[in-house]
Structures are given as structure tokens and as C-alpha cells.
Amino acid sequence: MTTPTAQSTRRSPLTRAAGDWLDHLRVERGRSEHTLRAYRRDLDRYLRYLDGVGVRTPEEVREHDVAGFLAHLRTGDEEHQPLAATSAARAVVAVRGLHTFLAVEGQVADDPAREVTPPTPPRRLPKALTVHDVERLLQAAAVGDTPAALRDRALLEVLYGCGARVSEAIALDVDDLELGRADEGGGVVRLFGKGRKERVVPLGRYARDALDSWLVRGRPALARGGTGTPAVFVNARGGRLSRQSAWTAIRAAAERADLRGEISPHTLRHSFATHLLDGGADVRVVQELLGHASVATTQIYTHVSTQHLREVYAQAHPRARRAPGAG
Structure with a gap:
């Protein structure tokens, strides 16, 4: 040239x-x-x-x-x-x-670049924690028996147990919960996703118990300083918890659990989807639980699950890897 x-x-x-x-x-x-x-x-x-x-x-x-x-x-x-x-x-x-x-500007008659589209960057696979690391994170969020500790544990249990977006979790009102009896297992939660689209998601026993502890023993102490907000998760002044406070709670738990890398509310949502698929859940069921409009959006998690299967295979199968010195 x-x-x-x-x-x-x-x-x-x-x-x-x-x-x-x-x-x-x-x-x-x-x-x-x-x-x-x-x-x-x-x-x-x-x-x-x-x-x-x-x-x-x-x-x-x-x-x-x-x-x-x-x-x-x-x-x-x-x-x-x-x-x-x-x-x-x-x-x-x-x-x-x-x-x-x-x-x-009229300097040329036509735009020769109009139909030339930029290359699409490769889509990054969402990061998911292992089940063990999720358990470490949730345990770290439960340090102490203060109202804030009970709230943070319940918040993280909802994010992971329901696959909720952080915006959906902090927007929850008490009337959106149906906890049921403790001896009946989990209840259900009503989430409002993008475009206020409503979906009902099961609450596992851990999330149900964490919410019950927070609502009975933690929330009343903080909500007294507020103005009668219907919010499930409230801050120290009794108002609805903010996104920033939710992020802070997760970062603090991740530090106490000594988890490296960026841990965010979406990390728990990714982990929820990945662990369901690893456990054999149908991708369309996961789509409904996540509130995705299209199954194509959910299918990215199948790539994560496939990678997990490859890793397990490589570690467990006796002939998955070439033996040292083999020709």
C-alpha cells in the first residue's frame, strides 16, 4: 500500500x-x-x-x-x-x-458508508458463581442478628433464589409476597420486570425463611423511622432501599466471604439461571422464571452450562485428556 x-x-x-x-x-x-x-x-x-x-x-x-x-x-x-x-x-x-x-452538508450526493455495519463484538458469557461460592456469599451476608444483617441476607436470598433483577427486588412491596407456612416449604413472589410485566416466581425454603426472619424481627425496627412505606426492603431511615445500597450489601458480603472478582446483583441472577440448567431445568422454564421476552436471550446460559459440562468431563473422565508423554 x-x-x-x-x-x-x-x-x-x-x-x-x-x-x-x-x-x-x-x-x-x-x-x-x-x-x-x-x-x-x-x-x-x-x-x-x-x-x-x-x-x-x-x-x-x-x-x-x-x-x-x-x-x-x-x-x-x-x-x-x-x-x-x-x-x-x-x-x-x-x-x-x-x-x-x-x-x-451536501458535499457529496450519497453516503457510501450507510450500508456498512460495524462488526459485532463477541458476546461475553455471563459470569456465574459456583454453588459453593454462592453458599459462602449467603453465609457471609448473615453475620450478626441486627436488622441490617437480616435484611441483607433476605435480599441476597431473593436475588439468588428467584433470579430477580436488583430493580425488581428493591421494588417489592409486602403485598407482593406470599410466604405460606414454614412447614409447607417456600412460597411465591410477584415480580415486575421490564415494562412492568408481571411474573410469579417460586420462593425456595431458604429465601422464604430469610424473608420471614427479616419481616418479623428486622423490618419493624427500621420501618418505624419511615412514613409507612409498603417496601419489603427498607433502609435505616425507613425508606425503600436503593440500588446503591443493595450493591453495597453484596460487595460487603463478597469481601467477608473472600470472593475475588466483581460480584454484583446480576452475578446472582446469572448463577440462578446457570445452576437451574446444570440441574436439568428446561430452558423455557428458565426463560419464564427470568422474565425474558425471548428464549433466545435465555439460551446464552446454555453455553455457560455446556462449558460447565466440558470442565466436569475433562476433570472426571479417565480418557478426556492425553496422558503425559503419550504419543
Whole structure:
């Protein structure tokens, strides 16, 4: 690929067009210098690529040129390593922004980048704790017999036992619970998900018992300072517990349990789904319990479960791994 001189690059119509767009972003859109520097680097590489394929002006750029640049980013060259999907996507966003600007401003008749979509980054599998680590976390949340300790244990039991989102858990009102009798096992809880879509989820015995202890022995002590809120989970002032306080409770329990890595409310939701599938639950049942609109969203957990099966197989089967020194 031919690399143009600095002087020819500065004076080219494409470079002037890129400069106009960056000025627009700075002055009209108020973009940060950090963002502008990143776009400038991406566009500099783009202009060098266009020069190498013989494109000199914005009017000459065609869709295959933009698509070719994307392929070039993913394969790399003598000067650059191949870019990951995330980095390549950022560069394509810069290129598309440039061409959209030129089309809107009337500098070109058409937008050649309109149909070129950024690469989709690989979807990260959700992180799930082992059953043992979940038990350690829940035990760590139950340190002491204070109202706050009873609340935090009940909160974590609901997040893991029901697969609830943190927003669903803190939005619970007392009327949303049906605990039943202790000798009958768990009860049910009514959760309101995205779009206020309602679902009823079983409460296991552990979650049921933790909620009962909190409602009987912990909540009355804290709710006295409030204004008669119907919330299940209340803070020290008697008001509804916030998302931030829920996160703080989980982080504190994770530290006491000496669990490494980022542990969040969603970690417990992921663990709920993964452990159900590992235990043989049907994916459509898990979909209903999680409140997913589509089973496709739930199926990502089947990949986690499959990975778990591979790990168990590799550790347990006598011929899963090549013996040392085997030919």
C-alpha cells in the first residue's frame, strides 16, 4: 500500500473533509478531546487506506471502499496488527460519521458508508458463581442478628433464589409476597420486570425463611423511622432501599466471604439461571422464571452450562485428556 507524504495528506480533499467533520464535532457537538483524538487516529488510517487504493476525493469513495477498509482493519498489515471487533467497530463508527456529515452538508450526493455495519463484538458469557461460592456469599451476608444483617441476607436470598433483577427486588412491596407456612416449604413472589410485566416466581425454603426472619424481627425496627412505606426492603431511615445500597450489601458480603472478582446483583441472577440448567431445568422454564421476552436471550446460559459440562468431563473422565508423554 502506498503511503502518501505528510504534505500531500494535509492538502488532500479527503483530509480537508475529515478536518471539517472533526471541527463540527468539537464546536457544534462539544465532543471531548479524548474522543476527537481517537477519531483522528482512525480517520488518518482510513485516509491512508483510501490513498493506497487510489481514492483521492470524497466523491470517489464507494461502498466497497469502506467495506474494504473494514476488512483491512480485521486482517492487519505490515504496520498494524489485526484489530479486534471492538476496536474495528470504533473505527467504522468514525468513518460512517464522516460520510454521514458530508452527505448531510451536501458535499457529496450519497453516503457510501450507510450500508456498512460495524462488526459485532463477541458476546461475553455471563459470569456465574459456583454453588459453593454462592453458599459462602449467603453465609457471609448473615453475620450478626441486627436488622441490617437480616435484611441483607433476605435480599441476597431473593436475588439468588428467584433470579430477580436488583430493580425488581428493591421494588417489592409486602403485598407482593406470599410466604405460606414454614412447614409447607417456600412460597411465591410477584415480580415486575421490564415494562412492568408481571411474573410469579417460586420462593425456595431458604429465601422464604430469610424473608420471614427479616419481616418479623428486622423490618419493624427500621420501618418505624419511615412514613409507612409498603417496601419489603427498607433502609435505616425507613425508606425503600436503593440500588446503591443493595450493591453495597453484596460487595460487603463478597469481601467477608473472600470472593475475588466483581460480584454484583446480576452475578446472582446469572448463577440462578446457570445452576437451574446444570440441574436439568428446561430452558423455557428458565426463560419464564427470568422474565425474558425471548428464549433466545435465555439460551446464552446454555453455553455457560455446556462449558460447565466440558470442565466436569475433562476433570472426571479417565480418557478426556492425553496422558503425559503419550504419543
